[in-house]
Amino acid sequence: MHWGMVIDLRRCIGCHACTVACQIENNLPLNERWNKVFTVGPEGEFPNVTSYHLPRPCMHCQDAPCVDGCPTGASQRRPDGIIVVDGERCIGCKFCMLVCPYGVRQFEAGKGIVQKCHLCYERLEQGEMPRCVETCQLKARHVGDLDDPRSEVAELIHRANARPLYPHLGTKPAVYYIFP
Amino acid sequence: MEDKQAIWGGLAAGYFFCAAFGAMVFAVIAFLDIITSPLAGEVSGPGSFLGLAAVGLGGLLLLAELGNKKRFLLVFSRMQSIMTKGAIFLACFIVVAAIYTSFWFDIFPWAGENVGRRIIGVLGIIFAVALAIYPGLELGEARGRSFWNGSALVPLWLAAALTSGLAGVILVAAVNGVSPAPTIAVLDKILLALIITQIILIATYILGMRRAALEEARRSAAMLLTGKLKNIFWWGIVVCGHLIPCLLYFGGSGAGILAIKSLFVLAGEACLRVAFLQAGVRVSLPGEDNEWYQEEEIAILAARLEQTWQERAAWLNGK
Numbered sequence: 001m002h003w004g005m006v007i008d009l010r011r012c013i014g015c016h017a018c019t020v021a022c023q024i025e026n027n028l029p030l031n032e033r034w035n036k037v038f039t040v041g042p043e044g045e046f047p048n049v050t051s052y053h054l055p056r057p058c059m060h061c062q063d064a065p066c067v068d069g070c071p072t073g074a075s076q077r078r079p080d081g082i083i084v085v086d087g088e089r090c091i092g093c094k095f096c097m098l099v100c101p102y103g104v105r106q107f108e109a110g111k112g113i114v115q116k117c118h119l120c121y122e123r124l125e126q127g128e129m130p131r132c133v134e135t136c137q138l139k140a141r142h143v144g145d146l147d148d149p150r151s152e153v154a155e156l157i158h159r160a161n162a163r164p165l166y167p168h169l170g171t172k173p174a175v176y177y178i179f180p
Numbered sequence: 181m182e183d184k185q186a187i188w189g190g191l192a193a194g195y196f197f198c199a200a201f202g203a204m205v206f207a208v209i210a211f212l213d214i215i216t217s218p219l220a221g222e223v224s225g226p227g228s229f230l231g232l233a234a235v236g237l238g239g240l241l242l243l244a245e246l247g248n249k250k251r252f253l254l255v256f257s258r259m260q261s262i263m264t265k266g267a268i269f270l271a272c273f274i275v276v277a278a279i280y281t282s283f284w285f286d287i288f289p290w291a292g293e294n295v296g297r298r299i300i301g302v303l304g305i306i307f308a309v310a311l312a313i314y315p316g317l318e319l320g321e322a323r324g325r326s327f328w329n330g331s332a333l334v335p336l337w338l339a340a341a342l343t344s345g346l347a348g349v350i351l352v353a354a355v356n357g358v359s360p361a362p363t364i365a366v367l368d369k370i371l372l373a374l375i376i377t378q379i380i381l382i383a384t385y386i387l388g389m390r391r392a393a394l395e396e397a398r399r400s401a402a403m404l405l406t407g408k409l410k411n412i413f414w415w416g417i418v419v420c421g422h423l424i425p426c427l428l429y430f431g432g433s434g435a436g437i438l439a440i441k442s443l444f445v446l447a448g449e450a451c452l453r454v455a456f457l458q459a460g461v462r463v464s465l466p467g468e469d470n471e472w473y474q475e476e477e478i479a480i481l482a483a484r485l486e487q488t489w490q491e492r493a494a495w496l497n498g499k
Contacts, residue, residue, distance in 0.1 A: 030482040031475060038467030054467050069321050071263035072254040091254055092247015095263050097187045101324025101463055107187075112247030166463060169323045 002062075002081040003119055004146035004174040005133075006156045007055055011140035014039055014053030021135035022057075025120065032106050034058070034117040035132055052180045055141070057132065058083060058104045058117035059164065059173035066096035066105065074113075081146070081174055084118045087111065101169050119143070146174060181464040184408055185325070185457060191245040193454040195238045196315050197344070199270065200337065201449065202234025203308035204345020205352075206277050210301035210308075212349075212363065222358045225284035227349055232277040234348075235311070239270055262321060266314045273307035280304050312341035325460040327389055327400035333456075336381045343374040344449040351442035359435040368438065372429060375445070379422050382452075400459040412455045421448010 014037055022028070022035040034057065041051035060083045066075045067083060074089035075096050085096075090113035097105040097114060105116045120130035124143075128134070133141040144153035153176070156162055162176035209227040243249055255267045282288045283297040290296065316337045320330020346367055353359045353367075390401040404413045421444065428441040 030485070031478040036471065038465060039470040040467035054465070056465060065321060065323055069261055069263065071256075071258055071261040071267065072251075073258045074254075089251070089254060090248065091251045093245070093255070093263065094187050094247070095318075098185075098319075098325070099322045101322075102465065103182075103324075103462055103468075107247060109247070112249075114247075165465065166324075169463075171323065 001079070002146045002174065003060070003121075003124065003143065004081070004153050004176065005057065005060075005119070005130075006142045006144075006153045006160075006162050006176045006178065008140045008142070008156070008160070008178040009052045009054060010178060010180045011138045012037075012053045012055060012136075013138055015137070017135050017137065018055055018132035018141065021131045022117065025131035032108070032115075034104070034106065034115070050180060054177070055132075056102065056104065057175060058119070059102050059171065059175045060119060062172035062174065063170060065099040065101070065171060069095050069099045071095065078121065080121075080124075082119045082121045082124075083116075084121065085113070085115055087113050087115070090114055101166060101171065102173075181469050182461040184403065185460045185462070188245070188457060190454070191241045193450075193457045195241040195245065196337075196457070197450045197453045198234045198238030198241065200312045200315070200341035200453075201344040201348055201446065202231040202236075202238060203273060203311040204231075204341045205234065205348035206231030206273075206280070206345075207305045207308040207342075208345050208349045208367070210280065210298075210305050213301050214298050217363050222361070223349060223353050223356060225281070226356060227352045228277065228281040228284060230348060230352060231308075231345075232274065232281050235270070235274060235277065239274065242270075262314060262318045266311070266318060269307055269310040269314060273304065273311050276300060276304040276307055309338075312338050319457075319460065322460065322462075324396070324463040325400075326392065326394040326397040326463070328456075328460045329389075332385055332388070336378070336385055339374060339378050339381055340449050340452055343371065343378055344446055346371045346374065347442040347445035347449075350438050351446075354435040354439040354442065357435065359433070359438050364438070365433060368433060371445070372426070375422055375425055382417065394463070396461050396463045400461050403461070404455060404459050409455050409459055412451050416451030417448055417455060420444055421451060 016037050019033050019035050019037055023033065026034065036056050038054045038056060040054055042049050044050050060081055064077060064083050067077050071093060072089045072091055074086045075083065076086060077083050092107065092112040092114060094107055094114060097107060105114050107114050123130060130143055133143050142153050142156055144151040146154060148154060157176050160178040162178045164173035164176050206228055209224050209231065213224055243252055246252055256264060258264050280297060280300045283291055283293060285291060313334055316334035317330050319328035320333060322328055350364060350367055350371065353364045386401050386404060389397045392398055403409050424444045425441045428437055431437045
């Protein structure tokens with residue numbers, strides 16, 4: 001079992017509903033967002049102009065630099081592939097923030113620890129979808145088992161040529177994007 | 181897009197500088213002791229104490245950088261992490277350097293015991309070199325920050341650490357009035373060779389990054405040469421840390437000149453750590469420049485919202 005996500009950028013309209021849903025689900029303050037949405041473009045030259053929105057959750061990398069670098073073992077990779085942070089073990093050294101090439105980790109100054117998207121693993125364990133996936137009205141987000149070739153995400157990756165961000169960094173992300 | 185690396189700031193740079201400076205001051209002192217240099221007795225006590233104090237101060241800066249200081253002992257709990265290895269080197273060095281330093285002070289009954297002290301000194305040199313090397317490897321782990329190339333950063337920072345260590349020993353000798361000793365003249369020449377080596381290493385590093393294929397490495401190099409960090413690079417590293425010390429070699433080898441030269445070298449080494457740490461920007465994600473709201477804007481909005489809520493609450497409660 002290896003949880004992964006496919007985000008269809010052709011469908012995302014940049015409504016930021018996933019960002020807000022994540023904040024509500026995890027009781028985050030207004031200025032803390034585990035799931036940002038960036039707007040790319042408009043780029044190119046008329047008539048070949050493109051613009052799209054790029055949601056950026058944690059990539060839950062298989063070869064996660066944050067897990068390798070964590071000096072306390074607070075950053076862990078669960079057997080199902082989800083990278084989680086044990087708040088009880090984090091010392092707030094911010095090394096994981098430094099080594100994460102996607103900049104997904106956030107320092108919570110109040111608690112003195114680092115936190116990030118955990119793919120709503122508690123909801124997944126109960127058979128529910130992560131809050132961002134459930135909230136997305138355009139059905140741009142899909143979550144499933146990357147190890148199962150018949151799963152929706154595996155089929156989408158195969159059919160739509162979905163690819164991760166910056167694969168050359170060698171972190172093997174579990175979040176794939178279908179680019180427009 | 182990051183305009184500079186802001187996750188690890190001045191405290192971390194201070195730690196890197198203090199740890200490297202202190203470790204190498206100690207290493208030079210212990211080396212002089214092992215080769216039974218006649219200078220050893222005169223600068224070893226204050227020198228090794230300076231090294232120990234500098235590394236101790238670095239350790240405190242590192243502790244201050246932690247978000248959750250009460251749990252700092254957990255940093256020793258995962259040996260696979262380069263940070264854990266660094267923390268172990270730091271702790272072992274402090275213990276070994278403290279024992280070694282105690283040999284130079286008469287208040288301890290074992291003072292003057294040469295063989296034991298030199299054995300401890302060898303052990304201390306090993307930990308000192310490890311302490312000077314590991315930050316380069318640590319920063320090299322950041323795959324998205326290609327300006328920090330571990331294999332190139334390690335020799336550069338090791339040379340920088342050795343330069344600052346030699347400058348520290350020369351400074352101690354100048355302050356204690358033993359600068360006319362022939363050993364100091366030799367150390368002074370080695371310092372010049374190291375300064376020149378470092379100029380070559382820095383130039384190679386920056387020019388290599390400037391021509392690198394990865395966009396963030398080029399951005400980092402540009403930031404140092406012409407961007408936000410140009411003042412600290414040109415004035416701090418190049419002029420203060422290298423050019424002025426080189427020019428001071430024409431001013432003779434009096435105690436005052438040696439002390440001033442050493443201080444300039446140390447200032448330059450501190451600037452090197454700060455500038456290289458800040459220059460390591462992360463690879464930018466598509467559209468990161470067009471973020472809907474920047475962090476600062478959201479913080480301002482949140483503060484304004486909170487203030488409005490407080491005003492409404494006060495109005496509702498009739499205050």
